[in-house]
Amino acid sequence: MKTVKLVRGEQNGEEIILINFDPDPKVESHLIGLPGLKRNNSNGKFHLKNSAKNLGLLFNHLRKIKCYVDYSELSQKQVAAPVKRKRLFLPPIDSFHKEDLMRFRKWLEEKRLSPHTVNTYVEVTHFFVRYSILKKSKSYTKHLVESFNYEFIVCEGKSVSYQNQCINGIKKYFLFKDMDIGTLDLIRPKKERKLPVVLSKMEVRLLMDVTHNLKHRTLLALIYSGGLRIGEAINLKVDDIDSKRMLIHIKGGKGKKDRYTLLSQSFLETLRQYYKQYKPKAYLFEGQNSSTYSRSSAQWVLKNAILRAGIRKEVTLHTLRHSFATHLLENGTDIRYIQELLGHSSPKTTMIYTHVTENSIKNISNPFDDL
Missing domain, CATH: 3.30.780 (Translation Initiation Factor Eif1)
Incomplete structure (x- = not known):
């Protein structure tokens, strides 16, 4: 046993x-x-x-x-358990502020922001409003925002990225309320400059091999072979696949920009098998109870594939996009073309892949070898 x-x-x-x-x-x-x-x-x-x-x-x-x-x-009892800071408890929102946030959501939607951005801004503003209720604040001041930033974000250990989302959401809320945000001087903290995690080609192949469900394998293969963001992948429609020109048409990507990316010949074979078996109607990947596949389901698919493959890197769905770009660069593709395929507004964003490609460091002679 x-x-x-x-x-x-x-x-x-x-x-x-x-x-x-x-x-x-x-x-x-x-x-x-x-x-x-x-x-x-x-x-x-x-x-x-x-x-x-x-x-x-x-x-x-x-x-x-x-x-x-x-x-x-x-x-066994744990010895010398660390003293944890008491978590901040935010009171429920009242009916007045609830209606105010509903109007804020409509205002954001009229600005034609993406649904994901709208949901994020409303969520973080919802926390801020509840915090103001906790503090019994009669007005929104710079001190209140700074206090919210420290107690709700810094002390709770939330990321710099989340902190920036909160500040962006609060700024939009103040614009909606027609408040003078200039006097508040809300400054977003600088993001940490971290290099992206990249899978080797062998690791990507292993991910596909251990994913036996055809729908799951097709989704992961699509994200990698097209360098797609997860939102772009799950919103892709059947008609967006152009097999004659071997291109994928990405509509309304980040920044509301359309673009074309590559359609792999090998992936096309997998896609045809998937189409015959699942027969999607409008969207390429449909959920069980919705027209589109959910982000959480896609994340679950990747998590299980990573566990089965025994890969120990911190891998997300976006890692497949990073890997696509890095492997293109290692194959000698001009970085300007990679920028277009990824839909980056600035070449500076794409240049980060020059720091993780094997070609940029593997030809450097290690001084230890000369000893």
């Missing part, structure tokens, strides 16, 4: 259940189907959020393949 040992651990300030066992493909394959399962990129070990519910799920899941589950260490 295979033994699996469950140990208490911690990640990003959250208690987790570490799942330890000797290498076994059967156990690993069985674990991948468990909801909420995550994998550590450094050591490849699986873990779950530590809760009684997850412990029960994990125990029953492992018993299905007749594993002996040793969870004795989980019952």
Whole structure:
């Protein structure tokens, strides 16, 4: 009987259940189907959020393949538990502000912002309004915004990207309210300059090989082979595939710009198989209860493929787009063409791929080799 040992651990300030066992493909394959399962990129070990519910799920899941589950260490009390800062509790919104936010949403939609941007701005403004209710503020001031920024964003450990979204949303809200935002002097923090995570061609091939569901494999192949954003992929229509010219027509991409990108001959064969089996009507990828496939479903598809492939990099759907651009550059494609295929407004955005391509560093002589 295979033994699996469950140990208490911690990640990003959250208690987790570490799942330890000797290498076994059967156990690993069985674990991948468990909801909420995550994998550590450094050591490849699986873990779950530590809760009684997850412990029960994990125990029953492992018993299905007749594993002996040793969870004795989980019952031990944690020594010197860190003192956590009390989380900020925001009160519910009142009817007046609820109607005000509904008008704000309509105002944003009239500006023809993308649905995703509208939802984001309304959501972050919703938090800000609730914060102002908590503080019993009678007006929106610079001090209130700065206080919200510190307590709700900085102290809660939210990302710089999310902080920028909050400030952008609040700025739009103040414009909607016809307030003088100039006197508030809201400055967005600079984003961290991180290089994108890129998969090798072998890793991309492995992702496709372990994804046996035809619809899932077609979706991942489309995002990589066309260098698409996830929103562009799920909003793609059947008629946007131009197999005669071997192009994909992206309509209303980021910045409301249309463009063409490549249609791979190899992908076209997969796409034809998919079309014959699923027979999509309007959108290329349709959801079970909606006209389009959801972002969360697409993310779930990738997560499962990454787990099955045993890839330990921090991979998102956007990583496939980064990989497409990097591999084009490594193949000698002019960066101006890559910029057009990706739909970048500025060549500076595309230039980041010159920092991650193998060709840019692999020909440099390492001084250690000269010793």
